[in-house]
Amino acid sequence: xxxxxxxxxxxxxxxxxxxxxxxxxxxxxxxxxxxxxxxxxxxxxxxxxxxxxxxxxxxxxxxxxxxxxxxxxxxxxxxxxxxxxxxxxxxxxxxxxxxxxxxxxxxxxxxxxxxxxxxxxxxxxxxxxxxxxxxxxxxxxxxxxxxxxxxxxxxxxxxxxxxxxxxxxxxxxxxxxxxxxxxxxxxxxxxxxxxxxxxxxxxxxxxxxxxxxxxxxxxxxxxxxxxxxxxxxxxxxxxxxxxxxxxxxxxxxxxxxxxxxxxxxxxxxxxxxxxxxxxxxxxxxxxxxxxxxxxxxxxxxxxxxxxxxxxxx
Amino acid sequence: xxxxxxxxxxxxxxxxxxxxxxxxxxxxxxxxxxxxxxxxxxxxxxxxxxxxxxxxxxxxxxxxxxxxxxxxxxxxxxxxxxxxxxxxxxxxxxxxxxxxxxxxxxxxxxxxxxxxxxxxxxxxxxxxxxxxxxxxxxxxxxxxxxxxxxxxxxxxxxxxxxxxxxxxxxxxxxxxxxxxxxxxxxxxxxxxxxxxxxxxxxxxxxxxxxxxxxxxxxxxxxxxxxxxxxxxxxxxxxxxxxxxxxxxxxxxxxxxxxxxxxxxxxxxxxxxxxxxxxxxxxxxxxxxxxxxxxxxxxxxxxxxxxxxxxxxxxxxxxxxxxxxxxxxxxxxxxxxxxxxxxxxxxxxxxxxxxxxxxxxxxxxxxxxxxxxxxxxxxxxxxxxxxxxxxxxxxxxxxxxxxxxxxxxxxxxxxxxxxxxxxxxxxxxxxxxxxxxxxxxxxxxxxxxxxxxxxxxxxxxxxxxxxxxxxxxxxxxxxxxxxxxxxxxxxxxxxxxxxxxxxxxxxxxxxxxxxxxxxxxxxxxxxxxxxxxxxxxxxxxxxxxxxxxxxxxxxxxxxxxxxxxxxxxxxxxxxxxxxxxxxxxxxxxxxxxxxxxxxxxxxxxxxxxxxxxxxxxxxxxxxxxxxxxxxxxxxx
Numbered sequence: 001x002x003x004x005x006x007x008x009x010x011x012x013x014x015x016x017x018x019x020x021x022x023x024x025x026x027x028x029x030x031x032x033x034x035x036x037x038x039x040x041x042x043x044x045x046x047x048x049x050x051x052x053x054x055x056x057x058x059x060x061x062x063x064x065x066x067x068x069x070x071x072x073x074x075x076x077x078x079x080x081x082x083x084x085x086x087x088x089x090x091x092x093x094x095x096x097x098x099x100x101x102x103x104x105x106x107x108x109x110x111x112x113x114x115x116x117x118x119x120x121x122x123x124x125x126x127x128x129x130x131x132x133x134x135x136x137x138x139x140x141x142x143x144x145x146x147x148x149x150x151x152x153x154x155x156x157x158x159x160x161x162x163x164x165x166x167x168x169x170x171x172x173x174x175x176x177x178x179x180x181x182x183x184x185x186x187x188x189x190x191x192x193x194x195x196x197x198x199x200x201x202x203x204x205x206x207x208x209x210x211x212x213x214x215x216x217x218x219x220x221x222x223x224x225x226x227x228x229x230x231x232x233x234x235x236x237x238x239x240x241x242x243x244x245x246x247x248x249x250x251x252x253x254x255x256x257x258x259x260x261x262x263x264x265x266x267x268x269x270x271x272x273x274x275x276x277x278x279x280x281x282x283x284x285x286x287x288x289x290x291x292x293x294x295x296x297x298x299x300x301x302x303x304x305x306x307x308x309x310x311x312x313x
Numbered sequence: 314x315x316x317x318x319x320x321x322x323x324x325x326x327x328x329x330x331x332x333x334x335x336x337x338x339x340x341x342x343x344x345x346x347x348x349x350x351x352x353x354x355x356x357x358x359x360x361x362x363x364x365x366x367x368x369x370x371x372x373x374x375x376x377x378x379x380x381x382x383x384x385x386x387x388x389x390x391x392x393x394x395x396x397x398x399x400x401x402x403x404x405x406x407x408x409x410x411x412x413x414x415x416x417x418x419x420x421x422x423x424x425x426x427x428x429x430x431x432x433x434x435x436x437x438x439x440x441x442x443x444x445x446x447x448x449x450x451x452x453x454x455x456x457x458x459x460x461x462x463x464x465x466x467x468x469x470x471x472x473x474x475x476x477x478x479x480x481x482x483x484x485x486x487x488x489x490x491x492x493x494x495x496x497x498x499x500x501x502x503x504x505x506x507x508x509x510x511x512x513x514x515x516x517x518x519x520x521x522x523x524x525x526x527x528x529x530x531x532x533x534x535x536x537x538x539x540x541x542x543x544x545x546x547x548x549x550x551x552x553x554x555x556x557x558x559x560x561x562x563x564x565x566x567x568x569x570x571x572x573x574x575x576x577x578x579x580x581x582x583x584x585x586x587x588x589x590x591x592x593x594x595x596x597x598x599x600x601x602x603x604x605x606x607x608x609x610x611x612x613x614x615x616x617x618x619x620x621x622x623x624x625x626x627x628x629x630x631x632x633x634x635x636x637x638x639x640x641x642x643x644x645x646x647x648x649x650x651x652x653x654x655x656x657x658x659x660x661x662x663x664x665x666x667x668x669x670x671x672x673x674x675x676x677x678x679x680x681x682x683x684x685x686x687x688x689x690x691x692x693x694x695x696x697x698x699x700x701x702x703x704x705x706x707x708x709x710x711x712x713x714x715x716x717x718x719x720x721x722x723x724x725x726x727x728x729x730x731x732x733x734x735x736x737x738x739x740x741x742x743x744x745x746x747x748x749x750x751x752x753x754x755x756x757x758x759x760x761x762x763x764x765x766x767x768x769x770x771x772x773x774x775x776x777x778x779x780x781x782x783x784x785x786x787x788x789x790x791x792x793x794x795x796x797x798x799x800x801x802x803x804x805x806x807x808x809x810x811x812x813x814x815x816x817x818x819x820x821x822x823x824x825x826x827x828x829x830x831x832x833x834x835x836x837x838x839x840x841x842x843x844x845x846x847x848x849x850x851x852x853x854x855x856x857x858x859x860x861x862x863x864x865x866x867x868x869x870x871x872x873x874x875x876x877x878x879x880x881x882x883x884x885x886x887x888x889x890x891x892x893x894x895x896x897x898x899x900x901x902x903x904x905x906x907x908x909x910x911x912x913x914x915x916x917x918x919x920x921x922x923x924x925x926x927x928x929x930x931x932x933x934x935x936x937x938x939x940x941x942x943x944x945x946x947x948x
Contacts, residue, residue: 013550014341016341016421018619021621022619026621029565033565059568061568061576062569152411167410168410172439172745175443177732179742182740203336280332
């Protein structure tokens with residue numbers, strides 16, 4: 001059979017989403033090829049949903065060759081827990097859930113313990129889980145457009161054996177050549193969607209029809225006000241236990257721009273009930289995504305940078 | 314905000330589906346901004362984000378308060394505070410690391426790498442430039458072309474950026490004077506030509522005031538070119554150029570969920586591919602035909618440069634990570650010796666001859682770099698003689714790899730011509746390089762297959778070859794113990810040869826001194842000699858200080874698995890110094906002997922030696938017995 005010549009065809013330029021998707025898939029495959037024991041951190045939010053979808057695409061027809069790890073605080077919304085189980089099942093992936101036993105036994109909660117809640121459940125919990133399972137590479141869904149210190153972080157972010165991040169001593173990262181080499185005990189956090197923006201994420205969810213937690217869509221839900229913010233009363237009994245009194249509940253049409261622990265994640269009043277409406281609202285809105293989350297504000301300008309040095313995602 | 318932005322906002326409000334449809338078809342451009350410390354880079358990026366509405370009200374409020382508190386613009390909005398993200402940067406008011414920023418216009422999405430300007434952050438700039446399609450070189454209109462301008466332009470050109478924008482900034486501070494602008498452009502043009510930059514676009518701008526950023530400025534009626542955004546929206550992106558080159562896809566991962574499916578996953582570097590295309594697997598050269606391009610959304614009719622795909626072939630050809638699938642009639646070259654431009658990125662200087670990991674596309678091999686042919690002064694572009702490359706230095710050198718690499722010149726194909734170097738001990742990314750061409754030597758020197766094999770040699774001697782590598786401080790007892798071991802092996806009728814440090818330095822290595830680079834070359838030669846002797850079936854004993862882990866690893870990599878036995882002669886420094894058989898420690902302490910291991914040159918003890926002998930607890934004869942027992946089963 002004569003050889004059919006290849007290449008040198010006129011092609012239509014790839015769209016920005018096609019390029020971002022290809023980059024993320026390339027990153028995931030590099031990790032699977034070079035790391036010994038990778039895991040995907042899964043927080044059930046929209047970024048996690050996109051990550052999981054990309055992983056399915058990257059390894060199709062194989063299921064993604066790693067487990068999902070949820071470092072849980074026990075304070076997530078009920079809808080999130082429901083989707084967590086379903087997503088892992090649909091993808092044919094193992095789901096690992098870790099609760100920091102110390103945080104559990106000391107009853108650490110977002111009302112009484114403020115920043116300690118994040119530190120104990122999430123930062124310490126994550127370190128415990130990574131050590132416990134011996135993961136040497138962990139995928140995370142952080143994006144560079146989220147926060148200033150994130151904008152400076154590498155895609156392959158090297159961590160010491162004690163999970164520390166040294167922002168002034170990051171490995172140079174050229175082209176798409178990632179250095180995954182490390183010693184025993186050291187690990188790498190990998191951010192495949194570093195170059196995606198919030199709009200890219202939403203548009204991709206829309207185009208690819210990716211299932212997300214219903215809380216992103218507006219609906220009438222029980223709410224209460226706390227320290228000037230609007231929150232959802234997802235579990236009134238539990239709120240009453242830790243707040244010492246039953247919050248005053250009002251039914252409002254609300255949704256969430258970002259999802260974390262229900263007492264730490266502020267809701268917005270909205271009528272956006274479809275993805276285009278969500279995107280429309282996001283584009284016309286005047287506050288940035290993370291404003292609803294308390295976590296970036298503890299400790300001033302360098303708050304996220306400091307948390308990351310201590311081992312937070 | 315511009316009228317464009319208002320139109321966009323109206324479209325979002327009135328017809329979100331139409332907006333999404335438009336946004337979905339945007340292309341992407343990655344660019345880098347560079348300039349010296351006060352040229353206003355961060356301000357320009359802040360301006361681009363601001364004008365494209367990428368800054369939200371809460372961020373703006375925080376920015377206004379920060380500007381008053383720590384800003385450098387006399388209380389006016391200091392856009393630089395938006396982009397300098399690390400605490401140290403905000404404190405010092407400088408950019409240390411590359412930051413990536415995102416904004417979109419009607420036509421494109423942009424990723425901006427904001428790079429530091431200081432010479433000590435050259436490595437960060439090179440990092441930012443490696444993924445860029447275009448470079449915006451900022452010049453302060455009051456200062457003109459500076460040393461930094463030249464350095465940044467040179468680096469961008471070296472990294473293969475063909476679209477250069479010269480943004481003459483702070484035009485507001487020179488009264489938008491045309492003559493000033495023209496003089497700077499003429500000055501830059503002369504320089505650009507001298508380093509081979511084929512063309513550039515020059516714009517008079519003010520990042521602070523917003524002139525010629527999104528639209529033509531009324532302050533520069535004499536300028537009739539595009540605004541910065543207009544230019545960025547229309548320039549051709551590299552991805553579309555790559556699509557027209559011959560097909561190449563480095564294989565990242567073999568996808569094998571079951572016996573019926575075997576796919577090769579990778580990111581297409583150049584060209585395009587369709588089912589039925591003839592492809593060649595490199596370096597083996599085997600050919601096959603593309604059966605299908607599998608994807609989550611169904612088989613694809615065609616895939617092109619920039620897409621991550623999984624390709625199934627008609628035949629069961631051998632192909633794994635590190636191989637390259639290429640157009641059968643137009644494949645890339647395979648070689649193991651190259652000339653390359655090297656950029657050094659680590660505090661610890663390049664050691665010529667040392668083995669580093671070299672990663673190129675999905676291939677990782679062991680490589681050594683020869684003494685540079687020259688270093689390039691990044692400020693004057695002069696070629697300087699160099700023995701090594703220090704942090705941030707750029708030079709041209711020969712690279713030798715231990716296995717053949719599938720490659721193309723960096724100028725033709727970034728994906729198959731760009732590589733990183735990784736230190737084998739620290740695992741840091743220590744260098745980056747761009748291949749120029751393979752050396753004829755590698756093309757013309759072939760391995761001659763010999764009929765009597767190494768197995769034949771060993772069988773004749775009725776033994777298994779082994780290299781017993783003794784390492785330890787001077788005076789630790791290496792030579793004495795190795796000598797005892799050889800006597801013991803002779804009694805067992807084993808064919809041996811002892812290579813001793815001092816003896817080799819009288820002959821084979823008499824041209825070498827004791828600098829780090831010479832120590833590396835010393836061990837490389839001994840490794841090669843030991844390897845030849847092992848090939849001849851001998852049990853080789855070597856007694857050398859061999860202070861660096863990386864070189865001992867290099868020798869281990871030269872030999873078949875398990876053939877090197879690393880024996881650590883563990884003697885504390887004070888004991889070795891107390892013995893001082895040759896009087897060398899005394900000389901070293903008196904400063905009469907430089908680079909003496911343990912005194913003013915480091916000894917890196919083995920982390921996982923095969924055998925350890927403690928010479929404080931054992932006599933040389935006991936140590937030798939212990940070693941012979943330990944290797945007894947293997948010879």
